[in-house]
Amino acid sequence: MTDIVAVYDVLVVGCGPGGFAAATQSSQAGLHTACVDQRASLGGTYLVDGAVASKTLLDESYFYRLLQQRELFEQRGVRLPPARLNMQVAQAALKQNIERLGKVYKSELSKYNVTVYNGTAAFKTPHRVEIVQHGESGLIVEAKYIIVATGSTIIQCPGVAIDEAMVVSSSKALSLDYVPPRFSIMGGGTIGLEIACIFNNFGSRVTIIESQSEICQNMDAELASATKRLLQSQGIVFLLDTRVQCAERDAAAQLNVTLLDKRSKKNFAHQCDVLMVSIGRRPLLEHLNISMIGLSEQDFVENVDEQTQSLSKFPHIKPIGDVTLGPMLALKAEQQASRAIQSILSAGSVETSNFNFPPNVLYCQPQVAWVGYTEQQLVSSHIPYQTGKAFFSQNIRYNTLMPQKDTAVPGFIKVLVGSRDLKILGVHIINSDANELLPQASMAVSLGLTAHDVCKVAFPHPSLSESFKQATQFAMATAALPSINVRE
Numbered sequence: 001m002t003d004i005v006a007v008y009d010v011l012v013v014g015c016g017p018g019g020f021a022a023a024t025q026s027s028q029a030g031l032h033t034a035c036v037d038q039r040a041s042l043g044g045t046y047l048v049d050g051a052v053a054s055k056t057l058l059d060e061s062y063f064y065r066l067l068q069q070r071e072l073f074e075q076r077g078v079r080l081p082p083a084r085l086n087m088q089v090a091q092a093a094l095k096q097n098i099e100r101l102g103k104v105y106k107s108e109l110s111k112y113n114v115t116v117y118n119g120t121a122a123f124k125t126p127h128r129v130e131i132v133q134h135g136e137s138g139l140i141v142e143a144k145y146i147i148v149a150t151g152s153t154i155i156q157c158p159g160v161a162i163d164e165a166m167v168v169s170s171s172k173a174l175s176l177d178y179v180p181p182r183f184s185i186m187g188g189g190t191i192g193l194e195i196a197c198i199f200n201n202f203g204s205r206v207t208i209i210e211s212q213s214e215i216c217q218n219m220d221a222e223l224a225s226a227t228k229r230l231l232q233s234q235g236i237v238f239l240l241d242t243r244v245q246c247a248e249r250d251a252a253a254q255l256n257v258t259l260l261d262k263r264s265k266k267n268f269a270h271q272c273d274v275l276m277v278s279i280g281r282r283p284l285l286e287h288l289n290i291s292m293i294g295l296s297e298q299d300f301v302e303n304v305d306e307q308t309q310s311l312s313k314f315p316h317i318k319p320i321g322d323v324t325l326g327p328m329l330a331l332k333a334e335q336q337a338s339r340a341i342q343s344i345l346s347a348g349s350v351e352t353s354n355f356n357f358p359p360n361v362l363y364c365q366p367q368v369a370w371v372g373y374t375e376q377q378l379v380s381s382h383i384p385y386q387t388g389k390a391f392f393s394q395n396i397r398y399n400t401l402m403p404q405k406d407t408a409v410p411g412f413i414k415v416l417v418g419s420r421d422l423k424i425l426g427v428h429i430i431n432s433d434a435n436e437l438l439p440q441a442s443m444a445v446s447l448g449l450t451a452h453d454v455c456k457v458a459f460p461h462p463s464l465s466e467s468f469k470q471a472t473q474f475a476m477a478t479a480a481l482p483s484i485n486v487r488e
């Protein structure tokens with residue numbers, strides 16, 4: 001027996017960064033709002049088993065790695081006792097932090113008078129959703145607008161069944177309370193590489209198995225190659241052009257993985273203790289029962305209006321975040337949330353925010369960050385450009401910082417400038433603070449600033465950010481000499 005318990009202006013399904021932003025903004029705007037999430041803890045993939053967990057463990061593992069390099073500290077007059085790791089304590093602290101942040105989400109929603117339901121939402125009619133809790137149906141919620149922010153889930157690989165014991169997802173890997181001696185990862189994308197760094201820093205022997213000839217397909221080729229050398233110098237092994245065929249556990253509780261070398265077309269054996277499958281993510285729609293109202297997954301891919309975040313079949317249903325086409329990033333989910341709410345308030349289209357140039361960060365150590373065009377994109381689009389590159393080893397601020405042992409690849413900032421109009425087209429950085437250096441580059445690229453604009457700005461001294469200006473100046477100098485370094 002089901003009852004309508006309440007009628008809302010806006011119902012938000014899913015409470016990750018997208019759903020949270022949509023629910024709070026909707027309520028702040030005076031709309032009667034509810035939010036439903038199937039997880040006990042709010043915050044979605046981002047908070048519970050994604051960015052927050054990976055960044056926390058990355059930071060912790062980096063410090064653990066740094067503390068192993070005691071001679072670095074001794075050179076500066078600091079003597080340390082040997083560092084010891086207790087992963088159970090590390091995991092307990094992480095769990096506590098995630099729970100605390102989940103409570104912050106909850107209290108913020110309550111501050112804004114958003115009603116929060118715990119359960120799985122499934123469509124009954126285009127305006128009605130049933131909320132199932134602990135397998136029991138009961139609540140029907142009706143809303144004028146329904147924002148679908150149900151996020152994403154991992155893509156599975158045929159022949160490599162995830163048992164969350166020896167073959168694991170990224171979620172499970174981030175909750176392991178021990179350090180596997182041999183940790184292999186299928187997939188050399190951002191998530192795979194970040195988790196590789198965590199376990200490498202903690203002491204696992206880490207192997208990345210990647211079917212393409214290079215890691216991180218969306219990265220500038222020079223940056224990708226430098227990143228690979230950097231991680232190799234830290235001990236991570238790369239098997240490129242290599243495909244996982246199958247994985248089987250043997251009697252000795254070891255995982256035997258059959259790999260195919262794509263170049264020689266020969267299979268070979270690989271052993272490890274844990275294999276993480278990280279070959280991408282896909283929109284999560286299966287619990288929502290979209291077929292009940294005549295929708296298919298394809299509608300969420302192809303038929304979403306970018307101005308209003310509306311489905312063309314049902315304009316009152318607005319998908320946002322990972323469930324939509326494009327990069328799976330928290331900031332995209334938040335931007336789309338604002339657009340969805342603005343479109344409800346203005347009852348139509350809204351000014352679009354610029355999401356053409358999302359900032360990207362790989363939180364290894366040093367970090368790798370980029371925004372805008374890669375060199376290969378400029379070449380294939382026949383856009384003439386020139387480069388300016390500044391090395392941090394020549395930056396005064398960099399030379400006052402704690403030295404890093406992992407300097408196999410010198411950190412740099414590369415600025416790509418359009419030859420015709422001197423517009424900043426792309427910026428690519430390797431530096432421990434690359435994520436904090438990126439916003440100025442993002443502003444330049446997104447707002448269409450020129451190299452002249454950037455060079456007019458005063459930068460603090462000494463600061464790492466001065467290298468951005470220096471690289472831009474180098475790129476301009478190259479522009480004055482178009483025969484040097486210009487590629488048409």
Ligand SMILES: Cc1cc2nc3c(=O)[nH]c(=O)nc-3n(C[C@H](O)[C@H](O)[C@H](O)COP(=O)(O)OP(=O)(O)OC[C@H]3O[C@@H](n4cnc5c(N)ncnc54)[C@H](O)[C@@H]3O)c2cc1C
Pocket residue numbers: 013014015016017018019036037038039043044045046047049050051052054119120121122149150151152170191284287288320321322323328329330331333
């Ligand atoms: C390891 C890892 C690291 C990452 N690092 C970064 C990073 O550094 N920066 C970044 O920007 N992004 C990062 N991401 C991606 C980021 O987590 C996602 O882009 C972001 O969480 C998407 O937000 P969302 O609101 O669309 O969905 P989600 O955060 O996935 O939230 C969706 C919520 O909806 C719930 N739900 C699903 N179906 C239903 C239903 N039918 N009823 C009720 N509830 C439902 C889910 O349980 C979930 O709680 C990372 C992801 C992973 C896996």
